Amino acid sequence: MKLELRGITKRFGALVANNNISLTVESGEIHALLGENGAGKSTLMNVLYGLYVAEEGEILLDDKVQKFAGPGDAMKAGIGMVHQHFMLVPVFTVAENVVLGHEQTTFGGRLDLSAARAKVREVSDRFGFDIDPDALIEDLPVGVQQRVEIIKALSQDAQVLVFDEPTAVLTPQETDELMIIMRQLAESGTSIVFITHKLREVRAVADRITVIRLGTVVGEASPTATNAELASLMVGRAVELTVHKNSPELRGTALSVQNLSVVDSRNQIVVNNVSFDVQAGEVLAIAGVQGNGQTELTEALLGLQHHVTGSIELDGKPLRGYSVRHILDSGVGFVPEDRTEDGLVADFSIAENLMLDRSSGAPFVKAGNLQLGFRAKFAAEKIAEFDIRSQGSEMEAGRLSGGNQQKVVLARELSRNLRLFVAAQPTRGLDVGSIEFVHTRIIETRDSGIPVIVVSTELDEVVALADRIAVMYRGEIVGIVPGNTPRATLGLMMAGEPAPAAEAAR
């Protein structure tokens, strides 16, 4: 089915989120919609899906103008959406989820689950998915959950499929498989809109690329364009995609972790007997698919986990078993994985957030009183130094863009006297420009002689920053390899295969 958007304009108050956007997706085409966070991609797709009504412009399917009052209309017209955060009920089976909202019933209003199962089998056979209709969603890996979402859309006879940032939660291997599935779908005649900000994926799979910046279409590109060309279109200026760094200047072991194990609140061993050292002046990247113990490992370093065994020593002094306060005061800087949940208080001003982890003593507090003058001055300095785009230091942190929020967290953590810097997913959800900034800061921190741990699920980031890479799988470190290890090797290690002997480095 051919999809055409003509002159879509969507405003929120004074802000124009989509300005006269036109887009054509031919039948059987994979059309990538590329743009930074906040560029208006999601708004555009919500218009298409009937969640928003555009002020101007029209949506055409096979040259017929459509009016969508809600997602129901869009679905009926043949538009399906695979959301970034899956809309599945975790305790339901695959079949139940697929028919949710369109349940067929038999006599007496009983659910016709066998029809649902047949439907799941039929669709998954068509694409070779191999999914058990009776499996519970919560038991399935993320990549398979995503396939359920795809089946769900296809079972409603979707002719146009919108993938909203589908690879954010996938391993490199799962991403490759998704690419193959998208190709298959396109070959069978489905039109695909692929929203992303990851350049590599776009070039791998898209037939055509439309780049959006600040709500307007800034250009079309073909998949043969280079990463640098695409990035500069997206950001509007030339972007440094590789991080410039010299070889590390090692200054001796600073952090030593021995036989560390973490048991979580459900009594599961989430980090299992992990040992590694980090030297002052190097970046150790911890790679791995989300949920293999990296989160708990960093939390254990910070004193946020309660059931930790083994030893953690920073500059020869033990850290394990101390309070978060003590560990922060020992010079550990921490960028948490979930910025909005753990890094910032959204309703606090930028200035308040900048003093969040120093609320108990000088220079921000004297004799129990907040030093508001000092805080304002400090905030103004940091806003300038870290280029935090805001309406001043009293603006609420929750109203900043993701990139600027992360800058607030970085500014706070890097303005203390650090002995160790731990950054978990430092660029998750950030745009290309902000990623560049964060990476530069991390390397600067390394070069000032501070040991740095970067936890990332993005191979690009790991490869760009790491001097050494520790790969985690199911709570264990599969191996620690040099920073220049090939991607393919890292990908295999992320799936649990041990490091080839020649690559291992301690």
Place this chain on the structure above:
Amino acid sequence: MSDTTAAAPAPGPDPVPGAVKKDGSERWTQALRDITGGSAMISVLAVVLALVVGAVLIAFTNDRVQETAGYFFSRPTDLVGAVWEAVAGAYSALFQGSIYNFRAPNFFNAIRPLTETLTFATPLIAAGLGVGLAFRVGMFNIGGRGQMLIAAGAAGWVAFAVELPAGIHLIVAIVAGLLGGAIWGGIVGLLKARTGAHEVIVTIMLNFVALYLIQFLLRTPGALQAPGSNNPKTPPMAATAVFPELFGPRYNLHAGFLTVIAATIFVWWLLSRSNLGFQFRAVGQNPSAARVAGINVKNVYLYAMAISGALVGLAGINQVLGTVTTGFGAGIDAGIGFDAITVALLGRSKPWGIFAAGILFGAFKAGGFAMQAAEGVPIDIVVVVQALIVLFIAAPPLVRAIFHLPTPGTTKGPEIRDVKTRKTNEVVAK
């Protein structure tokens, strides 16, 4: 509609492993934050709306209005006139009973209703500050009754059973009451911090414990019971421990009002100028970020509930040392612990907002009696108006819809993190 709900990206459980953090308690905290942290405009409009609905009720229950409605079509002006008379009469009686009595022979008598209002407002402000402080730390203190009773018991016992010089006696009694309230509130904080018990359940249960404890003590000779009496009532307070009258014996207003002004200033300083308050607010807004930032969240719960309990206790102290100095029974809390929740909500959990809301509710109490006496309007109307205020505050979208106010969030840019909420709002609106 089922399509819409099925596809709406409602902020449900996040299926990404490791990111599953939105549990029930979080949603509850968010709802609490939304209700307690709205704008002052909503508060004012909620009062206006409640008074309008109150006017309708007054009109409906008025005999003359019912009578004129019977021949509405022959003389409609009669009905309009009757409605106007009923409503204007009731509200002007409310005003004269709470602010300024025009019919009084001289200024000193005319201003008496205002001092009555402030007298009624005194415990409401104190308890409202306590409840509001707990709100700011993300906790719902429904234990006002228990905290007031314990504080009243402690302060009252010191006031009638201990002999001390004037002045010092009053101070010791106040301190005893504050400690009583702080301990009763602190137990809640301690249980929440150490065992994760929900403060709503614990405070409700401690209300019963306090009530029956005080009732027991009131029936135990040698404890709180007046010697030689069989009534569950204490002896009168010693004159040395009673709040002095502020403007002489003509008015009931006592120096307790000064203590709540001081308490309001203290809470303002605590929340906006002190580092403890900074930690309180951080925990109230985002406990996980506070924990990651090295703030001891458990201690914050303990301190906040102790201070909250002490502030509510101040209301109990004011009751026994200021308003009812002739000895008290187990009903001394007079429902103030619950009214305080309304006061804190109306005041948006901000110290001076609570001060103003407390005075408004004091005026309702003082004026309600006058309204009943002068116009025969049942005093229950005042209770209904108070209830409506809470209802309107708890439903900001309703108030916004009635007054065509913009929804917060729509004027902001479409940042990624807002999109979700706005989407859900729109779907709900359909």
